[in-house]
Amino acid sequence: MTKIGLEIHCQLTNLKSKLFCSCKANYREFEINENICPICMGLPGSLPRLNQEAVKKATMIAMALNCTTPDKIAFFRKNYFYPDLPKNFQITQLNIYGKTSIGGTGSIIVGDKKIRITRIQLEEDPGRLIYEGSSSKNLITLVDYNRAGTPLVEIVTEPDFENPKQVRDFVNILSDLLENLEVSDPGLDGAMRSDANVSIEGGNKVEIKNIGSFHDLEKAVHFEITRQESLNSRDIQIIQETRHWDDKRKITVSSRSKEEDLDYRYFLEGDIPWIIIDPKTKENLKSNMPESISSKKERYVSKYNIPTQVATVLSSDKFYSDLFEESHTEVTAKEIANIITTDLMGLIDTREKRKESKITATHLKDLADSIQSGKISRNSAKNALYEIVKTGKNLSKVMSELDLGNVSDESELLGIIKAVIFEELKAVEEAKSNPQTINYLVGKVMQKTKGKADPKLTLDLLKKQLK
Amino acid sequence: MNLKISALEFVQQVQNGNISAEDFVAKTLERIQSIDDKLHAFLFVNEKAIDQARDIDKKIKSGSKVGACFGMPISIKDNMCIKDSKTTCASKMLENFVAPYDATVITKLKEQDAVFVGKVNLDEFAMGLTTEFSAFGSSKNPWNTEYVPGGSSGGSAVSVSAFECVASLGSDTGGSVRNPASFCSVVGYKPTYGLISRYGLISYSNSIEQIGPLTRTVKDTAFMLNIISGLDPNDNTTIDNKNEDYLSGIDSGIEGKKIGIIQEMVGEGTDPTVLSATKDAISKLENLGATCEDVSLDMVKYSVAAYYTIAATEAGSNLARYDNLRYGYDFSVEGYEFNSYIAKARRNFGPEVKRRMIIGGFVPSAGHAGKYFLKAIKVKSKLTREINEAFKKFDLLIAPTVPILPFKIGEKINDPVSLFLIDINTVTANLTGKPSISVPFTISNGLPIGIQLLADSMNDKLLLQAAYALEQTITLQEVPI
Numbered sequence: 001m002t003k004i005g006l007e008i009h010c011q012l013t014n015l016k017s018k019l020f021c022s023c024k025a026n027y028r029e030f031e032i033n034e035n036i037c038p039i040c041m042g043l044p045g046s047l048p049r050l051n052q053e054a055v056k057k058a059t060m061i062a063m064a065l066n067c068t069t070p071d072k073i074a075f076f077r078k079n080y081f082y083p084d085l086p087k088n089f090q091i092t093q094l095n096i097y098g099k100t101s102i103g104g105t106g107s108i109i110v111g112d113k114k115i116r117i118t119r120i121q122l123e124e125d126p127g128r129l130i131y132e133g134s135s136s137k138n139l140i141t142l143v144d145y146n147r148a149g150t151p152l153v154e155i156v157t158e159p160d161f162e163n164p165k166q167v168r169d170f171v172n173i174l175s176d177l178l179e180n181l182e183v184s185d186p187g188l189d190g191a192m193r194s195d196a197n198v199s200i201e202g203g204n205k206v207e208i209k210n211i212g213s214f215h216d217l218e219k220a221v222h223f224e225i226t227r228q229e230s231l232n233s234r235d236i237q238i239i240q241e242t243r244h245w246d247d248k249r250k251i252t253v254s255s256r257s258k259e260e261d262l263d264y265r266y267f268l269e270g271d272i273p274w275i276i277i278d279p280k281t282k283e284n285l286k287s288n289m290p291e292s293i294s295s296k297k298e299r300y301v302s303k304y305n306i307p308t309q310v311a312t313v314l315s316s317d318k319f320y321s322d323l324f325e326e327s328h329t330e331v332t333a334k335e336i337a338n339i340i341t342t343d344l345m346g347l348i349d350t351r352e353k354r355k356e357s358k359i360t361a362t363h364l365k366d367l368a369d370s371i372q373s374g375k376i377s378r379n380s381a382k383n384a385l386y387e388i389v390k391t392g393k394n395l396s397k398v399m400s401e402l403d404l405g406n407v408s409d410e411s412e413l414l415g416i417i418k419a420v421i422f423e424e425l426k427a428v429e430e431a432k433s434n435p436q437t438i439n440y441l442v443g444k445v446m447q448k449t450k451g452k453a454d455p456k457l458t459l460d461l462l463k464k465q466l467k
Numbered sequence: 468m469n470l471k472i473s474a475l476e477f478v479q480q481v482q483n484g485n486i487s488a489e490d491f492v493a494k495t496l497e498r499i500q501s502i503d504d505k506l507h508a509f510l511f512v513n514e515k516a517i518d519q520a521r522d523i524d525k526k527i528k529s530g531s532k533v534g535a536c537f538g539m540p541i542s543i544k545d546n547m548c549i550k551d552s553k554t555t556c557a558s559k560m561l562e563n564f565v566a567p568y569d570a571t572v573i574t575k576l577k578e579q580d581a582v583f584v585g586k587v588n589l590d591e592f593a594m595g596l597t598t599e600f601s602a603f604g605s606s607k608n609p610w611n612t613e614y615v616p617g618g619s620s621g622g623s624a625v626s627v628s629a630f631e632c633v634a635s636l637g638s639d640t641g642g643s644v645r646n647p648a649s650f651c652s653v654v655g656y657k658p659t660y661g662l663i664s665r666y667g668l669i670s671y672s673n674s675i676e677q678i679g680p681l682t683r684t685v686k687d688t689a690f691m692l693n694i695i696s697g698l699d700p701n702d703n704t705t706i707d708n709k710n711e712d713y714l715s716g717i718d719s720g721i722e723g724k725k726i727g728i729i730q731e732m733v734g735e736g737t738d739p740t741v742l743s744a745t746k747d748a749i750s751k752l753e754n755l756g757a758t759c760e761d762v763s764l765d766m767v768k769y770s771v772a773a774y775y776t777i778a779a780t781e782a783g784s785n786l787a788r789y790d791n792l793r794y795g796y797d798f799s800v801e802g803y804e805f806n807s808y809i810a811k812a813r814r815n816f817g818p819e820v821k822r823r824m825i826i827g828g829f830v831p832s833a834g835h836a837g838k839y840f841l842k843a844i845k846v847k848s849k850l851t852r853e854i855n856e857a858f859k860k861f862d863l864l865i866a867p868t869v870p871i872l873p874f875k876i877g878e879k880i881n882d883p884v885s886l887f888l889i890d891i892n893t894v895t896a897n898l899t900g901k902p903s904i905s906v907p908f909t910i911s912n913g914l915p916i917g918i919q920l921l922a923d924s925m926n927d928k929l930l931l932q933a934a935y936a937l938e939q940t941i942t943l944q945e946v947p948i
């Protein structure tokens with residue numbers, strides 16, 4: 001049986017500052033080596049100053065993944081030399097003196113499979129290496145320390161995955177969960193990185209390091225299974241080794257480094273005293289945690305009678321569920337859910353479009369109200385939505401500019417109806433004897449008004465005319 | 468002008484207008500100029516000291532608010548960061564390192580209008596107890612310049628003892644303040660762990676070390692402690708002392724106090740002269756109304772081994788950052804592969820630092836940690852339990868600061884193990900986090916002997932009261948320089 005285990009490094013991108021200093025956790029907007037200070041540069045004499053908010057957020061992640069949370073946590077030093085590591089050790093967590101990591105064992109359900117979480121640890125991200133130069137002879141390594149010290153949670157799973165699809169489903173759920181907790185923006189470049197352990201039936205475990213995105217994770221796992229199976233079919237032994245993901249060539253490559261032989265000489269980080277997380281703090285965190293995706297979904301279905309499939313899509317994406325929460329009333333909930341899932345999601349289907357989109361909750365509220373009061377047809381509403389997303393103008397302005405409002409002026413509509421009666425004598429006769437067929441005439445009115453006739457008013461007026 | 472005054476006397480005289488800060492600082496710099504060739508306490512002096520003192524005088528004259536130091540000249544061990552000043556740790560590795568920020572103790576002293584006259588010598592990265600391991604040459608004992616001044620805060624002790632400043636800050640990892648204080652006949656203080664912020668102190672063994680003042684009198688130490696102690700958001704290990712005033716009630720006396728004599732620190736290996744001085748001190752304390760009794764701390768016999776194991780482990784990690792990539796000395800990284808570069812760059816560490824870093828790479832390593840590092844941690848916690856037990860019965864503990872008298876420069880430098888053993892009486896306070904003070908007690912054949920007192924955690928005030936009481940019983944001769 002194929003076994004896959006994951007180590008996921010997730011940056012807490014929504015925090016204000018780094019894990020041990022007041023530099024920005026969101027380092028992406030800075031020029032190279034501009035988001036640094038004596039602490040994150042590990043200058044002589046500097047000491048780590050723990051970001052308490054990071055401890056809270058990481059605890060929330062642990063709770064959301066149903067992990068145990070210890071009463072006190074400790075930090076350790078992982079000692080190794082690397083140019084991206086300003087202190088030549090990383091402050092991280094582990095469980096050698098009891099369970100002192102921020103999250104203990106837990107699990108989440110992915111499809112019909114239970115994926116067990118081994119532990120969650122809070123640690124600092126190293127800096128970023130930039131390689132320049134073409135040949136290996138004049139290869140230059142540059143270091144950007146802007147990222148050094150960014151808060152990171154490492155989520156370690158048991159080898160419970162059996163195929164790449166389960167991996168993909170898991171990381172999708174995880175991304176949604178992290179976004180919903182408001183701890184991280186998984187879409188940011190480099191915010192989610194992972195290592196994977198892969199072994200096929202009868203083969204040794206291979207570790208793949210440095211997979212830079214969730215998108216590549218599934219690919220890397222897929223590649224590695226295929227590689228191992230191909231070796232197996234040719235009776236070549238799969239050696240236990242560390243490989244890394246080459247994201248340009250989309251293959252795994254043996255890392256000739258002796259990483260597995262490194263002795264990290266872990267010991268307690270004396271500069272950070274043990275942190276007590278008392279039951280009251282935990283309770284507070286739990287009650288202040290944003291509503292979970294599954295609870296939102298249930299509420300949408302049971303309270304508003306929104307179809308399960310729509311509720312699933314709506315609840316799992318924080319951007320849309322936030323829009324929904326802000327805009328809906330009991331009466332408009334279903335309408336708004338429909339607008340979001342059938343029209344809006346198609347309009348803004350990429351990260352960039354979402355960023356540029358000008359849509360607000362007020363727009364959605366106005367749209368739903370106007371549809372329900374017959375001021376705009378669903379068809380026209382779709383056109384209005386397109387314009388709103390692009391320009392951010394308010395609905396009434398968009399409606400008048402594009403002439404999208406329903407024809408609800410009685411005399412105007414009556415003129416159109418009279419014209420239809422004149423053109424469709426046969427149908428008029430038929431409708432008189434069989435009232436069921438009146439819809440044909442309504443359709444003709446709609447045709448003439450390009451769908452903008454107020455349907456209710458049209459029907460009333462038609463009936464009167466036929467009497 | 469008389470430079471041979473205490474910190475409190477200095478404050479009083481400037482306040483009274485008897486002397487100006489500028490004159491005093493200028494005279495101090497003159498003295499450094501004239502005698503430091505013989506002593507080598509200073510690595511460099513602050514060129515702007517006189518200007519800074521003049522500015523403080525102006526503040527005094529104009530009647531505006533002046534800090535508690537009134538322009539007092541203070542020397543700083545060169546392992547603490549002063550903004551825009553070189554901070555070398557007496558190491559070739561940091562020969563060109565200019566600190567871009569102030570240590571918390573420096574910020575606090577600046578706020579109180581102290582003037583830093585210069586940075587003083589130490590064993591490289593504070594590893595040693597003679598200053599002989601300074602990359603810039605040994606300091607000399609002002610009582611006899613053929614002798615070591617103790618260490619690692621040797622420069623601090625020499626500068627206070629020889630009147631090259633009024634007070635100094637050192638750091639104490641295994642006795643590094645108390646040892647040179649004892650050898651140079653000044654007061655040396657190692658506070659409760661966490662009482663003084665370590666932010667800006669270049670770490671050697673961060674879980675046990677503290678910054679501590681070296682002063683001429685116990686009262687001066689209390690005065691310094693009032694300024695530099697307390698909670699610091701930049702050091703998560705600091706503790707809230709609620710702005711304790713260590714000077715008030717310092718003359719409360721020690722009547723009725725119970726003092727334990729640590730048997731493991733007055734046994735074999737203690738110099739007879741040191742032993743008789745200790746007995747003398749004990750009877751003086753008894754005369755003041757204290758009761759003294761023997762107490763045994765069994766783990767003391769393993770304390771030096773535990774200390775060197777823990778200190779080396781932490782040093783191996785703390786000093787790993789000195790790879791010369793971001794700062795250090797002039798040696799370009801270009802053209803090297805990373806690992807070969809740092810191997811080359813780190814050749815600039817001196818022999819003692821290399822020795823401890825090699826030990827530090829070994830004792831916590833996989834396969835050896837159980838035999839060394841984890842055992843050392845066990846000794847540390849057992850020793851802490853023992854001393855906590857002792858403090859249930861005793862208010863204070865007493866022992867000689869150093870079991871032997873100062874020795875000659877070069878005498879022991881090639882025998883690291885015998886050097887290590889000199890720490891036997893001082894490392895206990897570091898391993899257990901307890902406050903400890905060395906009080907100058909007597910001079911034997913021209914060489915100083917200090918007496919050490921210890922108190923329970925956060926009983927720093929009581930400790931200073933006892934030290935003050937003992938200090939009042941003695942009159943010391945003046946340093947012959």
Ligand SMILES: [Zn+2]
Nearest residue numbers: 021023037040
């Ligand atoms: Zn920083």
